[in-house]
Amino acid sequence: MKKENFPVRMGILSSVLTAVALSGCITLLALWLQPNALRTILSVFRGSPLLIVLNALPVGLLVVLFAFLFQNVFYSAALVNLVVCGLSIANRIKIEVRDEPVFPRDLTLLKEVGSAMGSYDIRFPVSAIAVVIGSCILLLVLGIFLRCKPFFPNSAGRRWAVRLGGAAASLAILVGLIFTVYASKSLYDSFPVSNAYYVPSVFNELGFPYCFTHHFTTYTVDKPAGFVRSEAEDWDSGETVPGQKPPVHVVMVMNEAFSDLTDDSAFTYTAENDPLPNLHALRSDPNCISGHVVVPGFAGGTANTEFDVLTGMQTNALSASTTSAFRAVNRNLDSLYRIFDADAYQTSFFHPGDSWFYNRENVYRFLGxxxxxxxxxxxxxxYKGRWVTDDYMAGQIEQTFENAVSNGKFLFNYTTTIQNHMSYTADKYGADSDYSPVQTSATLSDVAQTLLSVYIKGARDADTMLGRLRDYFSASSEPVVLVFWGDHLPYLGDNQLAYKELGMDLTPEENGSASFLRSYETPYVIWANDAAAQALDWEKSITAAALPKDGTISACYLGATVLELTGRAAESPWFQYLTDLRRELPVIQKETVMLSDQSIVRADALSADQTALIAKLRNWSYYKLKYKDVG
Structure with a gap:
């Protein structure tokens, strides 16, 4: 071929076909780079062909976008290949190291990623990286010899107008698809996967490009109106005061679906068959504070309650859309753990479930x-059925406590149980399990009767766990504060089936009423054994805490209340603020607020000062989630 025939000028149709072919190749390479075998992904795609389009379309639009700018489809493909496959390799490494995929929000955390890399033993897939780099070089070389014919070859101005206009149009289409098709949770959930709750598995099976693009609109944290970073930094750098009371062991148990719904007037239990005798006994103990926490979710959202209690932030205030608080955590945060760690406590978290669920394995590292x-x-x-028993977890707590004492350490432990997890079907504890009939004056359907009898069996075991821990720590000369509460009310059928048959007044949809708050209330007790009561001057501490008369508080205050009672709230400007805010507004649940006199109002009916307090809570939370550097 003669020299003057180079570079070859490709026509528009040839360029378009080449862009389609290259987009497909880049998509396949990105899928090949994932931890699971490519044939596994392709077998899923055969059953759901739409996944082929959903994975290739973002890649194709990016190729077209840069092809317009560069006027060269191969240069464009080289850049897109580098970015998409680079992200795919990062996703593979992150899953292998932390059992968590790459999300779009990770792109804003390059500083954290750089510092974290030194904390893990990373095995880079050298051969895969070489394939990506080699393919990029090949595309660049092809771009030198094969170029697109320009539009309007005799007019440079028109050529640039087409370049910029075409790139802008491609970007607009991609952004539009991200916020419509790719944002669709119903579409995302419609594809069959082996485990919908295990996010790395979903990424592996549905394809990295599609899943990554879908998550541009998930786990969002909204920037509050009027947020000023420097103002939040000033709040966070406020004065701190060392602990004012002797150290005590603190054991916190968040029991799965624990509730006192059997106290409702619809039930006819007596002292002889009371499902919750230990809870009721503790409530009358002079060393006990009791009440209800208003948790983030109805009949679900365990990890969101963990987030609220441990950080003092509120899941429901993070975003206008429904979000998973633990999925929004991607950096070190202040928490109860850091307060007790600073005081040289032995700190631990126990959960007899899978480490990947709710991304707990990573989040609890971030919490300290x-x-x-x-x-x-x-x-x-x-086990009882498929779930680890509450009794087993009580033993784990006792053993950990003994280890801490033998090591001369004070213990801070947070345990999330699992035994009474839904579903409450007759086979929950095995086909031969017996369930005591529900004692109620209401007429129940067979479905509701089963749901309630299975649930109450688990509630009895939870109450037995509470009694076991109380008796164990009562016998100890070590000072111990025990905190025990439920993460949310149980799920008892679609559309609150069993609740409605019982005649319970619950309204999970916000309406600014007491029935709305009741839908999110679970019982709590904060109990000190005799040694702790003496060390903390417990009666005086309870009086100084000035809790509401009925003890109802938002879950975000529970941890701060424990810190206050044990003399540690002032060690953190944030938790001291929560302590003060709780006295003014003991319950904040979305746009419904309970005032200190226990009246319930809508947020738009608050005074200017009260509105400013809530704004400070949300602005400060945003700063802590997005900007604060925590070692």
Whole structure:
């Protein structure tokens, strides 16, 4: 071929076909780079062909976008290949190291990523990286010899107008698809996967390009109106005061779906068959504070309650859309763990479930827990049905407490149980399980009767766990504060089936009423054994805490209340602020607020000062989630 025939000028049709072919190749390469075998992904795609389009379309639009700018489809493909496959490799590494995929929000955390890399033993897929780099070089070389014919070849101005206009149009289409088609949760959930709750598995099966693009609109954290970073920094750098009281052991147990719904007038239990005798006994103990926490979710959202209690932030205030608080956590945060760690406590988190669920394994590192244990880390697990028993977890707590004492350490432990997790079907504890009939004056359907009898069996075991821990710590000369509460009300059928048959007044949809708040209330007790009561001057501490008469508070205040009672709230400007805010507005649930006199109002009926307090809560939370550097 003669020299003057180079570079070859490709026509518009040839360029378009080449862009389509290259987009497909880049998509396949990105899928090949994932931890699971490419054939596994392709077998899923055969059953759901739409996934082919959903994975390739963002890649294709990016190729077209840069082809307009560069006027060269191969240069464009080289850049897109580098970015898309680079992200795919990062996703593979992150899943292998932290069992969590790459999300779009990770792009804003390059500083954190750089510092975190030194904390892990990373095995880089050298051969995969070489394939990506080699393919980029090949595309660049092809771009030198094969170029697109320009539009309007005799007019440079028109050529640039077409370049910029075409790129802008491609970007607009991509952004529009991200916020419509790719944002659709119903579409995303419609594809069959082996485990919808295990996010890395979903990424592996539905394809990285599609899943990554879908998550541009998930787990969002909204910037509050009027947020000023420097103002929040000033709040956070406020004066701190060392602990004012002797150290005590603190054991916090968030029990799955624990509730006192059997106290409702629809039930006819007596003292002889009371499902919750230990809870009721503790409520009358002079060393006990009791009430209800208003949690983020109705009949679900365990990790959101963990987030609210441990950080003092509110899941429901993070975003106008529904979000998973733990999925919004991607950096070190202040928490109860850091307060107790600073006081040289032995800190731990226990949960007899999977480490990947709700991304707990990573989140509790971000929260500062020293020891983190899941089912796979525990020995000789005891089950009822498919769930680890509350009794087993009580034993784990006792053993950890004894280890801390023998090591001369004070213990801070947070345990999330799992035994009474839904579903409450007759086979929950095995086909031969017996369930005591529900004692109620209401007429129940067979479905509601089953749901309630199975649930109450688990509630009895939870109450037994509470009694066991109370008796164990009562016998100890070590000072111990025990906190025990439920993460949310149980799920008892679609559209609150069993609740409605019982005649319980619950309204999960916000209406600014007491029935709305009741839909989110679970019981709590904060109890001190005799040694702790003496060390903390418990009666005086309770009086100084000035809790509402009925003890109802938002879950975000529970941790701060424990810090106040044990003399540690002033160690953190944030938790001291929460302590003060709780006295003014003991419950903040979305746009419904309970005032200190226990009246319930809508947020738009608050005074200017009260509105400013809530704005400060949300602005400060945003700063902590997005900007604060925590070692």
């Amino acid at each position: 827990a020293e020891k983190i244990e899941f089912a796979e880390d525990m020995e000789n697990l005891e």
